[in-house]
Amino acid sequence: MAGVLESGMLTMGPKVLEFEAEIARLCEVEHALAVTSGTAALHLAVLAAALEPGDEVLVPAYTFPATANVVALAGLKPVLVDVDPETMNIDPAQIRVGPRTKLLLGVHLFGRPLPLHELPDVPLLEDAAGALGARYRGRACGGLGIAGCLSFHPRKIVTTGEGGAVTTSDDSFADVVRQMRNHGWRSLAPADLPAPGLNYRLSDILCAVGIPQARRLEELLTARTRIAAGYTSRLEHLPVLLPRADEGDVHGWQAYVLQVDDRDRVLAELRGQGIEAQIGTYSLPLLGAYRDQGEFPGARRVFERALALPFHTRLSDGDLDRVAEALDKLVSHH
Numbered sequence: 001m002a003g004v005l006e007s008g009m010l011t012m013g014p015k016v017l018e019f020e021a022e023i024a025r026l027c028e029v030e031h032a033l034a035v036t037s038g039t040a041a042l043h044l045a046v047l048a049a050a051l052e053p054g055d056e057v058l059v060p061a062y063t064f065p066a067t068a069n070v071v072a073l074a075g076l077k078p079v080l081v082d083v084d085p086e087t088m089n090i091d092p093a094q095i096r097v098g099p100r101t102k103l104l105l106g107v108h109l110f111g112r113p114l115p116l117h118e119l120p121d122v123p124l125l126e127d128a129a130g131a132l133g134a135r136y137r138g139r140a141c142g143g144l145g146i147a148g149c150l151s152f153h154p155r156k157i158v159t160t161g162e163g164g165a166v167t168t169s170d171d172s173f174a175d176v177v178r179q180m181r182n183h184g185w186r187s188l189a190p191a192d193l194p195a196p197g198l199n200y201r202l203s204d205i206l207c208a209v210g211i212p213q214a215r216r217l218e219e220l221l222t223a224r225t226r227i228a229a230g231y232t233s234r235l236e237h238l239p240v241l242l243p244r245a246d247e248g249d250v251h252g253w254q255a256y257v258l259q260v261d262d263r264d265r266v267l268a269e270l271r272g273q274g275i276e277a278q279i280g281t282y283s284l285p286l287l288g289a290y291r292d293q294g295e296f297p298g299a300r301r302v303f304e305r306a307l308a309l310p311f312h313t314r315l316s317d318g319d320l321d322r323v324a325e326a327l328d329k330l331v332s333h334h
Ligand SMILES: Cc1ncc(COP(=O)(O)O)c(C=O)c1O
Pocket: 037, 038, 039, 040, 063, 064, 066, 067, 107, 109, 127, 129, 130, 150, 151, 152, 153, 163, 164
């Protein structure tokens, strides 16, 4: 990082290209474009899909709001689809493809790969915000659809503080994203501006922070997998639903989110004991912005039951024991 500061190239310099090459390699695609957040990645990818105003984009009803927000802000219609209350991912059986359905914005929630083989024949844009390192049947998440969107927020496996990337093997899609993250310019600032754009460039300083982590991804994922397995072996006997990936897939373990009855009480008690558990994510139909699309019982159920346990690679066996013992008392004695 000191090297970046001394170089005088603080943005759009060599570290951006180096970081992008690492991310493209990890997602097994031709191009990765570094941007300022996962939300920026989603925004640019949705804009680059070049849909018509009012076209419909399928979005899971249980996800981080950014997934649907970018669709709405791009003048498109986010059509919510209920989730499978077991996997917490979009439920393929609930998908209705209509004449205006143009895109499926699929989320690999918390790093669990989507069941791609069960999805309808609609172009797939991956919200792989928490799925760097995850694999669907041997293939890297972020490289499964027309494009993938990653986040490098601090809760993600590779972090630049804030940051994100669009991954794709489609040259023209990559060109559009590259242009749109830089005001609409192909290179830094030529005379003409072919189309309007934004400034979503990620600085060289932040890319330099990301490069060594990206190079160690396998090691980071192994450490997260070990923590997840540590929780699973300690909690298996409890009446809770534990997270896992489908047979043959690799979980990216962005978070360890289980489901439990009476979650609010369990969460409050854990916090009372100094254990930093959290809710999973949001049920969009329960939010003001997305309230008008009817009932989504799967999303409601998961929203009420999901519990994210403390999750980072410096948790010791003693830490895992402490969380598991607290949960054991809260769940089995009730
Ligand atoms: C599924 C999902 N999509 C999108 C985002 C947005 O990413 P960012 O916070 O980098 O904008 C997140 C962030 O947590 C997320 O979990």
